[in-house]
Amino acid sequence: MRLRILLLSMFSVLLCQPLLAQQSPQPFAAPPTLQEKALPGKTLSLAASQPKPGCNPSGDVTHNGNLVTLDLNVVKRPNKIYNPGTGSMDDVNLRSYGGCLTGPLLEINPGNTLRVFLHNQLEPPLPGAPECPDGGPNCFSIINLHFHGMHVSPAGNSDNVLLNIAPMTNFQYEVNVPEDHPAGTFWYHAHRHGSTALQVASGASGVLIVRGNRPYTGFTPGDIDTILHDANNKPFTEQVFLFQQIPYACFSDPPADQKIIKNLDGTWKCPAGDTGVVENFDKQLSSPTVWDNNGRFTSINGVVQPAITNVKAGEIQRWRLIHGGIHDTVNLQIVPMVSRGPAAALALRGIFSGTPAQQAKTIAEVCPITQPDSTKPVELVPQFEIASDGLTRTAIHPIGVAEKSVSGGIGSNFLQPGYRSDVLMVFPHPGTYCVLNQAATPEERANASIKGGPGGQGPNETQLLATVIVKAGITVPADQLTKYVEQILVRNNKNLPANALKGLADGDLTPWRGMPESGPASNASDPLQVAFYIGDLPTPPAEPTTPPGAFGFYINSKEYSPNRIDFTRQVGATEDWVLTSYGEPHIFHIHVNPFEVMDVTYKGKSIYGEHGECLVPPDSVGLVNQYCGMWHTFKDTVFVQNDYKVHIRTTYDRYIGEFVIHCHILDHEDGGMMTNIEIVPDLGAPGNGIGMPEMHHMNHNDQ
Numbered sequence: 001m002r003l004r005i006l007l008l009s010m011f012s013v014l015l016c017q018p019l020l021a022q023q024s025p026q027p028f029a030a031p032p033t034l035q036e037k038a039l040p041g042k043t044l045s046l047a048a049s050q051p052k053p054g055c056n057p058s059g060d061v062t063h064n065g066n067l068v069t070l071d072l073n074v075v076k077r078p079n080k081i082y083n084p085g086t087g088s089m090d091d092v093n094l095r096s097y098g099g100c101l102t103g104p105l106l107e108i109n110p111g112n113t114l115r116v117f118l119h120n121q122l123e124p125p126l127p128g129a130p131e132c133p134d135g136g137p138n139c140f141s142i143i144n145l146h147f148h149g150m151h152v153s154p155a156g157n158s159d160n161v162l163l164n165i166a167p168m169t170n171f172q173y174e175v176n177v178p179e180d181h182p183a184g185t186f187w188y189h190a191h192r193h194g195s196t197a198l199q200v201a202s203g204a205s206g207v208l209i210v211r212g213n214r215p216y217t218g219f220t221p222g223d224i225d226t227i228l229h230d231a232n233n234k235p236f237t238e239q240v241f242l243f244q245q246i247p248y249a250c251f252s253d254p255p256a257d258q259k260i261i262k263n264l265d266g267t268w269k270c271p272a273g274d275t276g277v278v279e280n281f282d283k284q285l286s287s288p289t290v291w292d293n294n295g296r297f298t299s300i301n302g303v304v305q306p307a308i309t310n311v312k313a314g315e316i317q318r319w320r321l322i323h324g325g326i327h328d329t330v331n332l333q334i335v336p337m338v339s340r341g342p343a344a345a346l347a348l349r350g351i352f353s354g355t356p357a358q359q360a361k362t363i364a365e366v367c368p369i370t371q372p373d374s375t376k377p378v379e380l381v382p383q384f385e386i387a388s389d390g391l392t393r394t395a396i397h398p399i400g401v402a403e404k405s406v407s408g409g410i411g412s413n414f415l416q417p418g419y420r421s422d423v424l425m426v427f428p429h430p431g432t433y434c435v436l437n438q439a440a441t442p443e444e445r446a447n448a449s450i451k452g453g454p455g456g457q458g459p460n461e462t463q464l465l466a467t468v469i470v471k472a473g474i475t476v477p478a479d480q481l482t483k484y485v486e487q488i489l490v491r492n493n494k495n496l497p498a499n500a501l502k503g504l505a506d507g508d509l510t511p512w513r514g515m516p517e518s519g520p521a522s523n524a525s526d527p528l529q530v531a532f533y534i535g536d537l538p539t540p541p542a543e544p545t546t547p548p549g550a551f552g553f554y555i556n557s558k559e560y561s562p563n564r565i566d567f568t569r570q571v572g573a574t575e576d577w578v579l580t581s582y583g584e585p586h587i588f589h590i591h592v593n594p595f596e597v598m599d600v601t602y603k604g605k606s607i608y609g610e611h612g613e614c615l616v617p618p619d620s621v622g623l624v625n626q627y628c629g630m631w632h633t634f635k636d637t638v639f640v641q642n643d644y645k646v647h648i649r650t651t652y653d654r655y656i657g658e659f660v661i662h663c664h665i666l667d668h669e670d671g672g673m674m675t676n677i678e679i680v681p682d683l684g685a686p687g688n689g690i691g692m693p694e695m696h697h698m699n700h701n702d703q
């Protein structure tokens with residue numbers, strides 16, 4: 001009996017420890033920024049020359065007219081990540097641009113030249129480390145820089161992901177952002193084939209914002225930035241959310257027999273004094289369920305489960321959401337917290353403890369999907385999406401409201417790795433809200449069974465991403481939020497041309513649309529195909545052979561070869577593509593030019609009605625098909641669910657050169673799910689219009 005009491009008291013001490021450890025929430029932090037450096041002969045203001053609070057990235061920035069010059073150091077540096085599972089700050093040592101948990105926030109304007117002196121200060125591999133052949137997950141100290149979603153040249157020292165910047169070397173990038181580049185939310189990340197997933201998972205990514213001040217004149221499209229302000233022309237408060245899923249682990253000695261140290265429940269453990277790292281592709285990244293089971297938490301700008309406190313009820317804010325993870329869906333929903341039950345007292349203050357599994361119970365109690373004592377679904381806080389993948393939509397797309405606006409839409413904001421979503425947020429009343437990564441049913445998981453299913457709709461347990469503690473302000477009835485946002489936009493933009501103002505009153509954003517509607521495609525009757533498949537050749541639906549063909553990560557039955565160009569297309573052409581996955585979903589991403597989602601079909605039938613309304617009914621937990629709301633939107637990254645066909649149209653605008661198409665599940669990319677595309681001046685001319693007659697060295701196509 002005495003033993004039992006002793007055990008019980010020990011147990012309760014253990015249970016209470018995380019609660020004792022944390023008395024205040026993790027504060028929300030914007031991404032770090034580079035220190036401004038003075039131009040020669042100039043001095044900076046005192047404020048600009050002071051080091052900023054928080055992490056200061058290794059590097060600096062100068063502005064000189066249209067030239068933005070960065071010194072950016074790629075380093076592996078010690079850091080700390082909050083772990084609610086233990087209530088402690090875990091020591092980590094990770095690779096990133098600048099050495100903070102995320103790369104510095106970069107802000108540029110259309111017409112800027114972005115000159116980046118990239119200093120790769122990662123240490124070369126130790127003697128005896130594996131060689132670095134082409135492809136394969138290796139060479140973790142070789143890096144480069146990709147400007148995801150940017151419409152810039154892929155050639156030379158611009159957005160060229162075929163570059164290898166070796167350890168302890170420097171490289172000068174020069175990216176000319178055209179005058180007519182749309183304003184929006186983009187990002188940059190490591191993209192050296194073979195080390196992409198490991199480096200991005202380690203934190204080698206950052207947010208790139210293009211800010212525009214071009215007003216809509218009645219003739220030329222304007223920048224959405226010009227209408228997002230209060231009555232005094234002060235821009236709406238902005239919050240940047242770079243979601244990262246850093247799978248740091250501690251390994252048992254000796255290194256030759258590396259095993260991840262785990263708790264009894266299988267989650268990963270870093271004993272006191274140990275340092276978490278991201279070094280082992282197979283053990284930390286490549287399993288489809290590794291992120292679900294490792295007990296790690298999605299971070300936002302490097303902070304786990306931050307509390308956002310600078311929000312007032314009724315205030316419109318612009319949230320820039322960027323999925324910088326490598327593999328797993330973030331199914332973003334925002335729900336008001338229920339202020340009863342034993343867990344509520346701390347939760348209302350933004351304090352959550354425990355492993356993801358322990359937290360799932362708390363979340364079910366304080367942020368339930370149904371209203372207390374009812375089966376009625378909880379009222380979500382709407383996310384008014386104004387741009388997807390950085391490009392302004394034709395209309396405000398309300399996510400999470402049942403009422404109809406111009407484009408309609410309910411449910412979740414499904415963020416897949418690589419996606420961006422710019423949303424206007426209004427919290428209807430003061431109080432605490434949960435920003436959730438909502439769970440999906442097993443059939444809806446990213447890696448659905450061979451039989452298919454909706455797939456890619458969220459984690460297996462609901463996770464808390466952040467809390468929002470909303471101060472008193474203007475209380476808005478929940479069912480009037482859409483009208484409220486539209487009316488404020490109209491009220492604060494009275495100088496707009498009459499037609500634009502009239503449309504804005506119904507959420508129409510056409511005057512600020514990021515891309516013009518595509519023209520007709522030259523190959524509409526015979527579209528290009530991208531078919532993703534992991535498995536033994538041949539790619540289904542072809543009959544399997546005996547013995548089976550080679551196993552691999554395939555696009556159109558081929559694994560990546562740097563020596564092969566699979567698509568050679570004509571600059572200026574507009575063409576259709578059809579994207580499919582077999583067996584499990586993949587994520588299509590193409591560099592340089594965005595594409596327009598023309599249609600999504602399921603078993604040969606469009607999921608859209610005549611005006612883009614979604615014909616697919618919501619499922620049992622209120623999630624809707626993630627393609628709802630994509631009709632005729634421009635994107636650069638799109639989820640390709642097995643059993644669905646995604647029909648896209650793109651124009652190879654302006655730029656020639658070689659770049660890539662790949663799966664944005666980045667461990668798939670490293671595994672071989674990537675292909676080269678080359679845009680040439682003239683498909684009908686000798687050498688495709690490149691080089692001189694008799695010149696052979698331009699062509700490395702070994703097909």
Ligand SMILES: [Cu+2]
Nearest residue numbers: 586663665668
């Ligand atoms: Cu994939």
